Amino acid sequence: MDQPLRVAVTGAAGQIGYQLVFRIAAGEMLGRERSLQLNLLEIPPAMDALNGVVMELDDCAFPLVKGIVPTDSPETAFANVDIAILVGSRPRSPGMERRDLLEANGEIFTIQGKALNDCAARDVKVLVVGNPANTNCLIALRSAPDLSPTQFCAMTRLDHNRALAQLAHKTACHVSEIKGLAVWGNHSPTMFPELGSTTVAGKSALSLVDMDWYGNEFIPAVQQRGAAILQARGFSSAASAANAAIEQVRDWHLGTELVTSMGVYSTGNYGISEEIVFSYPVTCDADGVHIVENRVLDQFSREKIAITEQELVDERDAIKHLI
Amino acid sequence: MDQPLRVAVTGAAGQIGYQLVFRIAAGEMLGRERSLQLNLLEIPPAMDALNGVVMELDDCAFPLVKGIVPTDSPETAFANVDIAILVGSRPRSPGMERRDLLEANGEIFTIQGKALNDCAARDVKVLVVGNPANTNCLIALRSAPDLSPTQFCAMTRLDHNRALAQLAHKTACHVSEIKGLAVWGNHSPTMFPELGSTTVAGKSALSLVDMDWYGNEFIPAVQQRGAAILQARGFSSAASAANAAIEQVRDWHLGTELVTSMGVYSTGNYGISEEIVFSYPVTCDADGVHIVENRVLDQFSREKIAITEQELVDERDAIKHLI
Numbered sequence: 297m298d299q300p301l302r303v304a305v306t307g308a309a310g311q312i313g314y315q316l317v318f319r320i321a322a323g324e325m326l327g328r329e330r331s332l333q334l335n336l337l338e339i340p341p342a343m344d345a346l347n348g349v350v351m352e353l354d355d356c357a358f359p360l361v362k363g364i365v366p367t368d369s370p371e372t373a374f375a376n377v378d379i380a381i382l383v384g385s386r387p388r389s390p391g392m393e394r395r396d397l398l399e400a401n402g403e404i405f406t407i408q409g410k411a412l413n414d415c416a417a418r419d420v421k422v423l424v425v426g427n428p429a430n431t432n433c434l435i436a437l438r439s440a441p442d443l444s445p446t447q448f449c450a451m452t453r454l455d456h457n458r459a460l461a462q463l464a465h466k467t468a469c470h471v472s473e474i475k476g477l478a479v480w481g482n483h484s485p486t487m488f489p490e491l492g493s494t495t496v497a498g499k500s501a502l503s504l505v506d507m508d509w510y511g512n513e514f515i516p517a518v519q520q521r522g523a524a525i526l527q528a529r530g531f532s533s534a535a536s537a538a539n540a541a542i543e544q545v546r547d548w549h550l551g552t553e554l555v556t557s558m559g560v561y562s563t564g565n566y567g568i569s570e571e572i573v574f575s576y577p578v579t580c581d582a583d584g585v586h587i588v589e590n591r592v593l594d595q596f597s598r599e600k601i602a603i604t605e606q607e608l609v610d611e612r613d614a615i616k617h618l619i
Numbered sequence: 620m621d622q623p624l625r626v627a628v629t630g631a632a633g634q635i636g637y638q639l640v641f642r643i644a645a646g647e648m649l650g651r652e653r654s655l656q657l658n659l660l661e662i663p664p665a666m667d668a669l670n671g672v673v674m675e676l677d678d679c680a681f682p683l684v685k686g687i688v689p690t691d692s693p694e695t696a697f698a699n700v701d702i703a704i705l706v707g708s709r710p711r712s713p714g715m716e717r718r719d720l721l722e723a724n725g726e727i728f729t730i731q732g733k734a735l736n737d738c739a740a741r742d743v744k745v746l747v748v749g750n751p752a753n754t755n756c757l758i759a760l761r762s763a764p765d766l767s768p769t770q771f772c773a774m775t776r777l778d779h780n781r782a783l784a785q786l787a788h789k790t791a792c793h794v795s796e797i798k799g800l801a802v803w804g805n806h807s808p809t810m811f812p813e814l815g816s817t818t819v820a821g822k823s824a825l826s827l828v829d830m831d832w833y834g835n836e837f838i839p840a841v842q843q844r845g846a847a848i849l850q851a852r853g854f855s856s857a858a859s860a861a862n863a864a865i866e867q868v869r870d871w872h873l874g875t876e877l878v879t880s881m882g883v884y885s886t887g888n889y890g891i892s893e894e895i896v897f898s899y900p901v902t903c904d905a906d907g908v909h910i911v912e913n914r915v916l917d918q919f920s921r922e923k924i925a926i927t928e929q930e931l932v933d934e935r936d937a938i939k940h941l942i
Contacts, residue, residue: 461677
């Protein structure tokens, strides 16, 4: 058998982590033939809970799991890891300004970026889930100068999947019949789920829906979906976020079949500002992540993209002393 | 493609349900080629939370999921279902006697057994997870006279997996090297995890451990594992319970590779009282569940089995007006 892949998950005892680690351990992310070691990072006050998670992982008797390392040290968590999923982040507390939130998370992702730089496998892939994900990802990758920025991405797969679900409901089709959809920009309420190149059962999506629904129902529904779920469940989306992380890493590691959406380090594609982490339509293969080129973007799309781009530039400016 | 399999889960918005339904939807229970419909039952006060779970299931854009039916009606939930996983049950509240707990759950499982009898597919398979699982299962199957008792089982796979994990740690082997282990009796602190026919990497388990560890450490650790996890996590075992349910149904539906443990309706095998739901070593194939026969049980094992058998007889006597 191959060497076990080493997978690190931060915030492993949190709501998303508790959904994520069992599915990874069952082989859903890297395949049912691939053995793995799980390195689970938590902050010191959560170590008892993390030990409970480890006990439950033991109690699943997963055939693929060859080792579990619970730790509160980023250096231990990231030692020689092939994949790192950065879920843990500081949530916004009442009265906290967005700038304070960026700053508080800046510290976490500076430390973790440095630890990845110093300890991880040289070809590590790093997915940032913890919010504000795009800018946390930017801080992490700038804190890891010995790694390539292409080894880091921010999760917009949940937004992508939410957009698929909304469009499938509207057109009474199955999600598996939708192709070409993409989410642009920031994982925030400014994100732009774009239908211009999307097909549903082979037909142009924009021939099946009207612009009023697209602009005034679909886009806000995707942008505000997290709040709607929080309202219904009384808790934020954990299972669907974990599922999106699994799918995004699986596609990155094993290759995509379809166009998907990932937040990647911009080098100016589509005229977007450089040096921000921006969600684009992408495909993945053994050579890495490829931004889909030559999409036609109409005036409506360009305006929506400009708004989310500006937000990311502002976020970068707010934490520029950290990068 | 085949017709979607219809799978009902009760208590679908609870802690175990929230872990379970996403993994079922991803194809972990019935295979990654098998499309399915999910019927999700909750009690009326939990319908908002259940709708949040359905929103998140939508937001996973699972290719295999062809429909989701959230409901508070057992008849709707069980209509033509091929598999029913009964997770929801009344937990013990402070000051509640065991008899009161059996009675409160007796109502739930009487209603659900009748609804399965009237509405489910004629070859439905029913797994009872909600505690007290064995006696809840007995009530359900006796409330479904048109179905065979062999179509019902109670979950002892979590206990089985917990025993595997403890033995693997003790012998410094991997869980996948252990064969023949079985849990006998009730899913309760009287259960008996038996090592008499167990091998570890081909060697007799009882040649690798001493009787003091077996009787005074291993058995109590497996029996009390749920309490230990509750203490560490602050919440009861949800992910590992959901995992066990997935594995038990998968083995039942697709067949076992190894001996496992399931609570089945006793017809007297090994001299156990009839008409209780008792965990035995079993295998599964297309013909159903088969109790492993002719195991040699020494005096120690017979004493342990008698204790858990007596508990189940007492539970049956406490609810005999319901069956």
